[in-house]
Amino acid sequence: MTTERWILVDDLDRPLAAAGQMAADLDLLDATTADGTPRLRLYRWRPPALSLGRFQPAADVDADACARWGVEVVRRPTGGRALLHGGDLTYAVTLPTTASARASVDTTYAYLATALCAGLDHLGVAAAVARHDGPAGAVCMATQQGADLRVGDRKVCGSAQVQHHGGVLQHGSILLARLDFDETDLVTGDHDRAALRAASVTLAELGAPHDVRVVAEAVVQGFRDALDVDLCSR
Numbered sequence: 001m002t003t004e005r006w007i008l009v010d011d012l013d014r015p016l017a018a019a020g021q022m023a024a025d026l027d028l029l030d031a032t033t034a035d036g037t038p039r040l041r042l043y044r045w046r047p048p049a050l051s052l053g054r055f056q057p058a059a060d061v062d063a064d065a066c067a068r069w070g071v072e073v074v075r076r077p078t079g080g081r082a083l084l085h086g087g088d089l090t091y092a093v094t095l096p097t098t099a100s101a102r103a104s105v106d107t108t109y110a111y112l113a114t115a116l117c118a119g120l121d122h123l124g125v126a127a128a129v130a131r132h133d134g135p136a137g138a139v140c141m142a143t144q145q146g147a148d149l150r151v152g153d154r155k156v157c158g159s160a161q162v163q164h165h166g167g168v169l170q171h172g173s174i175l176l177a178r179l180d181f182d183e184t185d186l187v188t189g190d191h192d193r194a195a196l197r198a199a200s201v202t203l204a205e206l207g208a209p210h211d212v213r214v215v216a217e218a219v220v221q222g223f224r225d226a227l228d229v230d231l232c233s234r
Contacts, residue, residue: 006223008231009041012216018049018074018085025092025171026077032094033167040223040231041092042216047072048086048179050186053079053160062188069181078160078171082187087179087202089215091116092171097163105161108168109147111227116149116157116172119222123208123215127151147172154201174219176212177204 009028016024021043028039049072050061056075060082066073071084093112113129120127130148147170149157159172184191203210209218220231 003228003230004038006038006040006229006231007234008220009039009234010216011041011043012212014043015046016043018045018051018072021045021049021090022051022074022076025094025169028092029094029164029167029169032096033165036096038096038229039092039094040220041094042219043090043092044088044212045085045090048084049074050183051076051083051085053081054162055079056081060187060189062186065186069185071186076160076171077169078162080158080160082183083158083173084179084181084183084186085173087177088173088175089212089219090171090173091219092169095168095170097166097168105163108161108170109159112159112170113147113149115223115226116159116174116219117222118226119215119219120149120156120174120208122218122221123203125151125156125203125206125208127156130155151201151206153199155199156201156203156206174215175200175202176210176215177202 011024028041032039047070050066052075054076061073117127127149130150147159147161148155157172157174159170161168161170182193182196184193184196203215209215223229224231
C-alpha cells in the first residue's frame with residue numbers, strides 16, 4: 001500500500017479573528033480541490049467565539065450577552081448548531097471526493113472518526129462514534145449525531161461537514177476544558193446549563209492531558225496511525 005501524502009497546517013499560534021478562522025478553512029478547501037492533496041489544519045480561538053451552523057437562525061444569538069463576555073460570533077460554512085470555542089482544539093480536514101473511502105458524507109465521517117478516536121486513545125481516552133440522540137435546540141454540545149464522538153454517554157467532540165466543488169471540508173471541536181461561561185449564556189431562550197454539562201465532557205474532566213499542544217500532537221499521531229498517511233508541514 002502506498003502511503004498517502006497529506007499537508008499539515010499548524011495554526012495553533014496564528015492570530016486570527018473568528019471570521020478569519022472560517023475563511024482559512026475555506027482556503028484550505030480551495031487548495032485541496034486545486035491540487036488534490038488532503039490537508040489537516042489545527043487551530044484555537046482567541047478571543048472566544050460562538051460559531052453558528054450554516055442554516056441556523058441568527059436570532060438564536062443573544063448579541064448583548066456575547067458582547068458582555070467578549071465573544072465574537074461567526075457563521076460556519078458547515079451545518080449544526082451553536083458551538084462555543086475558546087476551551088477547545090479545532091481541527092479542519094479537507095479531502096478530494098474521488099476516493100471511495102470518502103465518497104459520501106457518512107463514509108467520510110466514519111473514515112475521519114477512526115483517526116480522531118486513535119488520537120484520543122493516545123491521551124488515554126476511549127472515544128466512540130456518537131449516537132443520534134439528545135434534545136433538538138440551538139446548542140451543538142447538547143445533542144449527538146453520527147459525526148460526533150462520545151466518551152460513555154457524554155459528547156467530547158462535535159463535527160460538521162460540507163462538500164463543495166469536488167472537495168469536502170470537515171471541521172470539529174475537541175473539548176479541552178470549560179470556560180467560565182458556556183453556550184447557555186450566549187443563546188436566546190431558556191436553556192439548562194446542568195443538562196448541557198451532563199451531555200458533554202472535557203478532557204480535563206476526564207483527567208486526560210488537555211494542553212492544546214499535547215492534544216494536537218496526539219491528534220496528528222492518530223491520523224498517521226489510523227489512516228496510514230504521511231503528514232508533512234507545508
